[in-house]
Amino acid sequence: MAGAVESLGGKPHVLYVRFQRGTGSGALGEDVYQGLLALLGELTPVVEALPPDAAFADVRGALRYFGRDAAGLAGIVRVRALARYGVDCTVGVAANPMLARMAAQDASPDTPGAVRTVPDEPGAVAAFLARKPPTALPGVGPATARTLCAYGLDSAARIADAPLGTLQRILGAATARTVHAWARGIDPAPVTPNAPTRAMGAEHRFRHDELDPVRRRRALLTLADGLGVRLRTSGQTAAVLVLTVRYADRSTTTRSRTLAEPTAHTPLLTAAAYALHDALGLQRARVRSVALRLEGLRDAELAAHQLTFDPADEKSRRLEAAADRARARFGPSAARPAGFLDVA
Template sequence: MAEQRHVLRVHFHGADESGAERYEELLGVLHQITPRVQALPPTDADCDVTGARQFFGRDAVGLGHLVRLRAAALFGALATVGSAPNRSLAAMACAAAPPGGIVHLDPADVEGLLRPRPVAALPGVGPVAVRELSRLGLRTVGALADTPVGTLQRILGRAQGRLVHDRSRGFDPRPVTAEAPARTVAEEHGFPRDELDPARHQRAVRTVVEQVAWRLRTEQQVAGRLELTVRYADGSTTTRARTLAEPTAHAPVLARAAYGIYDSLGLQRARVRGVHLRAGQLIPAERAPVQGSFDRAAEGARALEEVADRARARWGPGIIRPARLG
């Protein structure tokens, strides 16, 4: 029989206000206990302490107390901890804990905790999806768990419906991955000579959008902000940024934002030598709210994107491009 997993979700209060360096120091507290730490910047982290329990001679709750004690003693930081058999449940336990406290969720208690909770308490379910589910009478996690997965997929889309159905039943197989997420993702497209044609400028913008979106999805991250830099023939540059309505790695959404930035620059007569796109405010895709688009065209575009991603993973990122980039 496989050993029961033990995962801690740790929230460091004020880490987002103290800067990236303090957040990295607080992550060091967790690395002193287990190497299996997944950063969830700017304030959280998940730790798999399954193996650490025997080494320290403490159960998961005892290790959670150790994290809180060391964070306070070394850095004066307040840490709230949730302990559970998987990452989604640990996040819910952490959300239910008082500031600086710890809540442990035993496997036998999972159903009792989940079923009466409102849908909005389920990690990854955003307000648009909550409103639509509530409109259909699905207001509690228990109601979601009792709904056939196919029904949820028709409401929320294939991937989102499956995710919500699994998490409503306390199932979350995601491992704690130790790799640190990238802080930004950036791509650049240069022209061989001064380019005055706005249509070619926009094609270059779409090219870098596709590259950035592909990298985000490959790294399982979503971006909340785009920054477009245009480099001119004389070496000067102009940079403008836009915050997105919600974090995403969906290329059409990123493209609309990038085109909006481009249009704001008024480059109809500019001699352009290159465009550079940077995606920032990255968070793990798992932490982005699940929003049902309720738009068949949008769902179809996302399904095609999944197929294209599988092709790129097998044959390389250049194998598929939008027709308009031909």
């Protein structure tokens, strides 16, 4: 089995697992993802779903039972995921969720699957974080990173060494305390067991790291159109839209928006996706992929719709219904947005 296990000692106990199909195999289906979460549940009940393709697992209570360290349990996860679902995974192993996620993101993109461990030792944690850019820290988006870099704080090590008072003047008190702790490898957040909400999602991976915001918006239009069709075909609406942007350095930014009303109307989904994207201020950001996820799904018959006297809205919905009929009769390519991109 391809992949590598890297460990320098210590006793970490948090796994960040990102499930991956082979190149060109498409995104995980909802049923497969649920099965993979159940697979993690065979090792520990403390599993936090991170749709559409990842999860945290706290295996502290499973170490003695299985007689293995956390990296060994990560190896079991890989073997079972491959055997049952044909899905490999990259696993980060560390003493807290932040470090585990970063360890997984640090794995080579050329390796189909790997287990990478950050030992629970101050020196090892500092060495692991030393040259990481600010965007590698969770919650630090491009705008915050630009602000930090403008003051010469262009790595986790420099942020960790900066006086807290200086960071507070740059970022504000609350944000500065959080970012300063992250830069030193401190993340008090526990793994919180949860169940994923009824949801559906789609991802567009660019052939090359994408700098053009117009092409990113075209990808979002394509994803929103496809999700809207899936909602209407299955007789559902969505209450929440989630945007995930993955960058060239394998860091991610995730933002969500609760829609004004549960909907399956593509223009509303597209507008929400554009608003989330534009709010990130991704100037010169090298984007590897964008993904949209719809949460809070419910039967369309149970969803309330605010009536409007806007003739443009009524016309848009009639055109959408006609396009759906054309797709049903002649195939999905019968009606597409003008800015449609082929989804990888």
